[in-house]
Amino acid sequence: MDSETTLLWLRRDLRLHDNPALVAAASADRLLPVYVVDPSRYDAAAFGGPDSFVFEKTGGHRTAFRCAAVGDLRERLRAQESDLVVRTGEPSAVLPELAASVDADAVHVHTKPTPEEQASERRVADGLGDVPLVRHWGHTLYHPDDLPEEIDEIADTYTPFREHVESAATVRDPYPTPDLPTRPAVDPGSVPSPADLGIEELPTDDRAALDFEGGETTALERLEAYLWETDSLREYKETRNGLLGRDFSSKFSPWLNEGCLSPRRVSAAVDRYEKRRVANDSTYWLRFELIWRDFFQFQFAKHGAQFFAPGGIRERDIDWTDDTTAFERWKRGETGIPFVDAAMRELNRTGYISNRARQNAASFLANDLRIDWRKGAAYFETQLVDYDPASNYGNWAYIAGVGNDSRNRSFDVLGQAKRYDSEAAYVSHWLPELDALPPAAAHEPWQLTPADQAEYGVELGVDYPRPVVDLGGGSG
Ligand SMILES: Cc1cc2nc3c(=O)[nH]c(=O)nc-3n(C[C@H](O)[C@H](O)[C@H](O)COP(=O)(O)OP(=O)(O)OC[C@H]3O[C@@H](n4cnc5c(N)ncnc54)[C@H](O)[C@@H]3O)c2cc1C
Incomplete structure (x- = not known):
């Protein structure tokens, strides 16, 4: 029998352990592991139809994590006498060319259930022509x-x-890591940095929960x-x-x-x-x-792409508002609701927030501001270091009441703040301008009288914004 050559198209499966596509591809005589940097993933994208909005698909936190992960995989493959070939371009152009250059018999990949990933697989399969794209499930x-x-x-x-x-x-x-066959002689290319992809490298913040390195x-x-x-x-x-x-x-x-x-x-x-x-x-x-x-x-x-509809998989008819000012304030962490602002500032600075903080930030946008939940989800898509389409849009839809639960998932943000941040330690951590306030006031600074504001050195509307919406509990 002729010797067999396979390509392994690595995407969000950057590991050697428990990697079914690698195990299958490594049964060949020659194996070429490939990572394709698709520049369109780092561009701005338009969401939706006529009421579309534009957002950055991948921000600095995740790009840095991913570049590091690709570099690490290359090192690990090299330690096994293999390598990771890195190319930049549209996968449906890059992979057929590489496959032809090594006379590949098959290309192995992990499939994903989300629409963009599926579309990309279809384009690559078409581009490969007679060379089969063998899909595995491994995530x-x-x-x-x-x-x-x-x-x-x-x-x-x-x-x-x-x-x-x-x-x-x-x-x-x-699966254990398989023994790796020899690699066809192909220029390995270089692993890009975020700057190569036009993505600004963000500074680290020593207040982060963890230093996430890919x-x-x-x-x-x-x-x-x-x-x-x-x-x-x-x-x-x-x-x-x-x-x-x-x-x-x-x-x-x-x-x-x-x-x-x-x-x-x-x-x-x-x-x-x-x-x-x-x-x-x-x-x-x-x-x-x-x-x-x-x-x-x-x-x-x-359900596929139905998840991205304004009314979600429930096809609910909700009249979402389009308050651009409130949305921008939410993004910057300047809503005047400290628990929400702390979450958004942590997200912007680090790319990670706890599940509790995500739930409250999301619920505030969708249920208190009544802004189209997909705008919030798209902003999370840009910022999160751990973004996944299904986990992100699935959780957002759930909280906005258009997803996998028919019950009202609206959070009482103030009640949550007092329950889960009773000493306002989280709020002070991310909003140092409120550090001097006692915990109750740190969660509801709009309650401060002018005399209180003078005493604590926090002037509302100057040092910290007045609330964008009235959550109850008095005015400031
Ligand atoms: C609005 C919103 C958006 C979210 N977006 C994402 C996202 O893009 N990517 C993502 O991985 N998670 C997302 N989550 C789920 C959850 O917040 C994170 O998985 C979790 O905070 C990650 O921290 P951890 O690894 O320490 O989680 P742990 O509490 O240690 O949980 C272990 C693992 O379980 C999984 N997990 C936990 N909770 C959930 C959940 N609700 N949904 C799906 N998986 C879960 C994650 O893989 C997580 O790493 C989102 C939640 C909300 C409310």
Whole structure:
């Protein structure tokens, strides 16, 4: 039999461990791993139809993380006598050319359920002509073939989905890294920096929850640290609503979403932790949250682009407002509602905010300001270091009342602030101008009388904005 050559098209699966597409591609005699930098991913994009708005698809936080992850993968492949070929261009032009240059027999890739990724796969498959594009599934905890029902039959609410998979499906063992065959002699190209992609490098901020650095190497270090070194998993369920610090939650999301970390690898590590340390509600709850992640992936496989409609998968007819001034204030963290502003400033400075902060910032935009939720989701798409289309738009739609829950998901932002930030430590961390205020006033500065403002040295409308909307509780 003739010798076989494969291409591995890496996208958001930047790892050697538990990588089904790599395992399949590595069974050939020669393997060329390729990463294609698609410049259109770093451009501004228009959202929607006639009422469209423009936003940046990938901001500085995620671009820096991704560039580092690509560089790390190249190092790891080189350590195995292979390499990562990096090219810039539209994948449907780059990949057929590379495939032809090495006379490839097949191109392997991980498929994704979201519309843009699917469209890109279709264009590449067309461009490859007779060379097959072999699609693998490798980014969820549960494999779709192991689900108890067909994708179209999955319930639109989380609990039945979770109960079905917990009772009737098993998580497959992660694949070990295969031995890698030789690599055809091809110029490897260089890994771009954010500046090469026209993306401004953002400064780091020492107030950040964690310094997120992309790559499989740092992903595995974080897994090791969270479970074994700090033993934080033991208390995850009690701490996961935290707002400040490294270890109140796992912080795995950026690595999971760029594919530097496999959820099955996390699950296998939790299994080991349960055997060696403790099995409790917290170890269960980390899996519970990973099942949420799966849920949105499979929801996108089921509903596709309908998720991006203003009325979401529920096709609700909601008259969203278009208050540009309020939207800009929300983006900058200048709404005058400290809990929301702290979240937005943390997002802008670091690319990461806790789940609790995301829920409140999103609910405020969609349910208090009544601004088209998709604008908020698009802004998160730009800023988040851990952005994933299904997790982001799925969660936003859910909170805006147009997604996977028919109940009202509006948050009482003030009540949440007092409950989850009772000492206003989070607010002071990100809004130092409110540092001198006692906690109650730090959450409702509009309540301050002129005499209070003079006493604390905070002048409303000068040092900190007046609220963009009345949340109740008096005026300032
Ligand atoms: C408006 C909004 C937008 C969001 N956008 C994203 C996004 O783009 N990417 C993203 O990964 N998560 C998103 N989330 C979900 C969640 O906030 C983050 O996954 C979580 O905060 C990441 O921190 P962690 O890794 O420490 O999470 P942990 O609490 O440690 O959870 C472990 C993992 O479970 C998964 N997970 C947890 N909660 C959710 C959830 N609600 N939905 C889906 N997966 C979940 C994540 O992969 C996470 O890394 C969003 C939530 C909201 C409310």
